[in-house]
Amino acid sequence: MAKPTTESIVLPNFPVTIVRNLDNNFIHDDISLKELVQHTDKGLILYFYPKDSTPGCTTQATEFTEHLNAFDTLGYDIIGVSRDSVESHEKFITKYDLQISLISDSDEKLCQYFDVIKEKNMYGKTTIGLVRSAFVFNKDGELTHAQRNLRAKGYTERLLDTLTS
Template identity: 85%
Template structure:
């Protein structure tokens, strides 16, 4: 994984909506990622994906869920980010029993901050969309790794290998 090449060097301080399931109930937390890392004293893996319940995005979310304990052992929390609504995130989490929280970024504020909305070529057609990307922050909220245009399949495993001591 490449070292950061972006100007983003720290977690943003504006609030985001984090959706997670706890004991069958959905919880929505409005908190800044900077504050979240300070509260947990853990690193954070923030991965951006285009859309809930699409094949690649589902594979990636399930892989991160399957590896959640390994990432926790390395001292990292994982949060997925897409432009989907809170309601769609709830359905996605429930349908696939996801154990990772998801951020609803409908206003694209977080996507713009991380510059993941780009021109893409899909099936010969140029569109503007979210580019699958991941950003790894240490427990101080400093960016240590960044990757854009990543492949969803086996990404969690590749990232674990990168982060392992």
């Protein structure tokens, strides 16, 4: 599968596993993001993060949850993506009372599509890892904003400023 450039990114048509908590029951939906946007008639903020329950990732997920109503008012759903398992996502959602949905991309298909797996330097060691990134799509599924190498803390407020200006 060819990797799109940032300018050519469209919502993929292959199925992904979305984990949602509805009234304390976990729902696992296998649906394409393209179909999801068509069914909800809302825009989509798709953000990629390295690992459930780590400090930066927890900060980012809880900030998205805190600002969920503001994003909803602007007409956006929010979905986080990591390579963690469905079970890990369920624990993460429960532990931090997250109100956002998460995608389990354990096969890295979505991460590769969005080209967010990169060589990183951590504490002097070169590793391959997921680069914190966000992609904003309008209700027609068109990319309107993309950012890579995000700083987790305060990102949701910066994104809200971008979307309202």
